[in-house]
Amino acid sequence: MPHFRITLAYDGSDFVGWQRQPSGTSIQGLVEEILAELDGQPVPVAGAGRTDAGVHAFGQVASFSLRRSFESRAIVGALNARLPEAVRVVEAAEVESGFHARFDARAKHYRYRIWNSRVMQPQERRYAWHVTVPLDVPAMAAAARLLEGRHDLTAFRSAGGGAGRAERVISRSEVVVPAADRLQAAPAGALVLYEIQADGFLRHMVRAIVGSLVEVGLGRRPVEWMSDVVRLRDRKQAGPTAPARGLVLVSVRYDPAVLAVEPQPFLVKNLVS
Amino acid sequence: MPHFRITLAYDGSDFVGWQRQPSGTSIQGLVEEILAELDGQPVPVAGAGRTDAGVHAFGQVASFSLRRSFESRAIVGALNARLPEAVRVVEAAEVESGFHARFDARAKHYRYRIWNSRVMQPQERRYAWHVTVPLDVPAMAAAARLLEGRHDLTAFRSAGGGAGRAERVISRSEVVVPAADRLQAAPAGALVLYEIQADGFLRHMVRAIVGSLVEVGLGRRPVEWMSDVVRLRDRKQAGPTAPARGLVLVSVRYDPAVLAVEPQPFLVKNLVS
Numbered sequence: 159m160p161h162f163r164i165t166l167a168y169d170g171s172d173f174v175g176w177q178r179q180p181s182g183t184s185i186q187g188l189v190e191e192i193l194a195e196l197d198g199q200p201v202p203v204a205g206a207g208r209t210d211a212g213v214h215a216f217g218q219v220a221s222f223s224l225r226r227s228f229e230s231r232a233i234v235g236a237l238n239a240r241l242p243e244a245v246r247v248v249e250a251a252e253v254e255s256g257f258h259a260r261f262d263a264r265a266k267h268y269r270y271r272i273w274n275s276r277v278m279q280p281q282e283r284r285y286a287w288h289v290t291v292p293l294d295v296p297a298m299a300a301a302a303r304l305l306e307g308r309h310d311l312t313a314f315r316s317a318g319g320g321a322g323r324a325e326r327v328i329s330r331s332e333v334v335v336p337a338a339d340r341l342q343a344a345p346a347g348a349l350v351l352y353e354i355q356a357d358g359f360l361r362h363m364v365r366a367i368v369g370s371l372v373e374v375g376l377g378r379r380p381v382e383w384m385s386d387v388v389r390l391r392d393r394k395q396a397g398p399t400a401p402a403r404g405l406v407l408v409s410v411r412y413d414p415a416v417l418a419v420e421p422q423p424f425l426v427k428n429l430v431s
Numbered sequence: 432m433p434h435f436r437i438t439l440a441y442d443g444s445d446f447v448g449w450q451r452q453p454s455g456t457s458i459q460g461l462v463e464e465i466l467a468e469l470d471g472q473p474v475p476v477a478g479a480g481r482t483d484a485g486v487h488a489f490g491q492v493a494s495f496s497l498r499r500s501f502e503s504r505a506i507v508g509a510l511n512a513r514l515p516e517a518v519r520v521v522e523a524a525e526v527e528s529g530f531h532a533r534f535d536a537r538a539k540h541y542r543y544r545i546w547n548s549r550v551m552q553p554q555e556r557r558y559a560w561h562v563t564v565p566l567d568v569p570a571m572a573a574a575a576r577l578l579e580g581r582h583d584l585t586a587f588r589s590a591g592g593g594a595g596r597a598e599r600v601i602s603r604s605e606v607v608v609p610a611a612d613r614l615q616a617a618p619a620g621a622l623v624l625y626e627i628q629a630d631g632f633l634r635h636m637v638r639a640i641v642g643s644l645v646e647v648g649l650g651r652r653p654v655e656w657m658s659d660v661v662r663l664r665d666r667k668q669a670g671p672t673a674p675a676r677g678l679v680l681v682s683v684r685y686d687p688a689v690l691a692v693e694p695q696p697f698l699v700k701n702l703v704s
Contacts, residue, residue: 169553214554238550246550277511277519280442281487285554337610 159223161257162233164189165249166218171284171403172244176209176218185209185245189220192240196233197224206259206410207266207359212402214285217248217267217409221259259410265329266359267408270352270368270400279348286349287368287404293375295350299333301374301384302352305367306331311360312391314370316399319361324391326363330355333371350375353408362399370397432496434530435506437462438522439491444557444676445517449482449491458482458518462493465513469506470497479532479683480539480632485675487558490521490540490682494532532683538602539632540681543625543641543673552621559622560641560677566648568623572606574647574657575625578640579604584633585664587643589672592634597664603628606644623648626681635672643670 166185174182178190186203193201206219228236230250237247273279273286274293282288305328312324334351352368370387373379379397387396439458447455451463459476466474479492501509503523510520546552546559547566555561578601585597607624625641643660646652652670660669 167550167553169556216552243551243556244553246553248550277440277521278516279489280440280517280519281558283442283516 161255163253169244170214175211213405215407219259219410265411267355269406271404272350275348298371298375300381302331302333304384314363314366315360316362328356365400368400373397434528436526442517443487448484486678488680492532492683538684540628542679544677545623548621571644571648573654575604575606577657587636587639588633589635601629638673641673646670
């Protein structure tokens with residue numbers, strides 16, 4: 159059976175998340191329905207990251223098999239013609255039959271967006287956490303750096319997030335203030351971004367890290383507290399879980415070897431950085 | 432009677448525009464209702480720019496008089512407590528009684544956002560015009576420059592836009608590709624901006640200019656055609672009207688003399704560039 163990879167961008171505001179739920183609309187559910195109609199049989203779709211309700215994506219990756227053969231271009235066309243505007247397929251490629259979007263992922267890049275100004279910019283209300291008190295960004299940046307490397311991250315795993323190994327390698331943990339404020343007509347420093355890349359993520363991990371970084375940014379905790387939190391491995395010692403709407407799955411990395419078997423995958427346009 | 436100026440940011444997607452209409456929700460209507468309740472009398476509010484349905488603002492300015500005296504801070508608080516999240520007051524100041532947000536405006540800055548990529552980024556779907564064919568941005572930039580200066584802009588005035596003088600001074604007319612694409616996880620060059628500042632605008636003027644610039648960007652017209660269009664003063668010779676959702680009123684300029692009489696206006700935070 160031909161096997162495919164697709165890359166998706168979505169506005170997660172009005173969905174119950176990537177994953178199918180007993181009720182409500184999921185992105186996985188939408189994609190599976192359309193593919194089932196296309197292929198005339200149920201098509202289970204595996205996503206790289208199980209983004210929660212309200213979480214967005216620029217570069218979610220999913221994999222599935224079809225009974226019938228399709229050109230990648232036709233898959234992109236069929237999906238985008240039927241998906242709501244809040245979900246877009248930006249790329250499709252035929253891949254080796256063993257490829258699995260989640261199990262083969264080497265690293266994922268998430269971004270968390272904070273709007274740090276007394277008044278929320280209306281255009282940002284679905285895409286950022288509004289923190290009204292001015293944040294100490296250099297302190298947050300220093301605290302973020304302490305997370306780089308291999309750690310047991312139990313401290314940032316939500317209840318119900320399983321009991322498996324919590325050791326992960328964080329290859330990037332950085333707080334950034336984009337220079338583009340002028341073009342967004344934003345007050346200097348209003349947009350504060352947290353960029354994290356790791357080989358795996360625990361349930362609500364990025365949001366718990368951001369909640370903790372904001373504790374540092376508000377001056378409630380010193381920079382080094384972040385290391386203490388990691389060491390204690392106790393979720394109750396970390397900060398609160400930041401809201402879902404600020405989170406974006408930016409991209410997923412794979413070994414080139416497991417990727418497209420096609421000479422030229424149909425890349426609609428590289429939405430992924 | 433104490434007289435005030437407020438600055439507003441809004442997501443225009445779900446409104447009939449700034450101005451009150453026989454039906455539907457307008458931003459002016461929302462503000463007038465809240466102020467009337469606050470002051471116990473009808474409060475007519477004048478806006479600097481009559482943004483159409485779907486057009487956004489980072490820095491709309493409005494003026495009004497109240498019978499009772501209020502601190503600027505209280506006006507911001509009262510409005511933001513009652514306005515929907517899609518509309519925010521970012522500043523208020525008491526001003527001289529003669530101040531009028533529209534008649535005293537010296538210049539207004541509008542931005543138009545184009546998403547130039549085969550697939551629309553879902554987060555941009557309410558805030559940009561989706562143009563799928565790759566645009567010749569240098570040609571558009573050259574054509575935009577031809578509009579700087581004093582011109583009769585009848586060519587860009589919509590039917591029903593009045594018959595008054597159409598001469599305006601455009602002090603900035605620039606096509607820009609922001610360098611911030613990396614942070615937006617956008618494909619290089621996907622976001623194309625048009626920045627225009629003028630001493631006044633005709634009905635649908637920015638959208639007609641953008642529709643014409645896109646004709647140049649698609650290679651359907653040469654750069655110099657833009658000057659011909661202006662010279663002919665015939666709306667039918669210009670390009671189509673670009674969709675409302677890409678347009679943002681960024682800021683309004685006034686002479687410092689007509690502005691705040693307060694020593695320290697209550698500036699929530701300068702959302703305006």
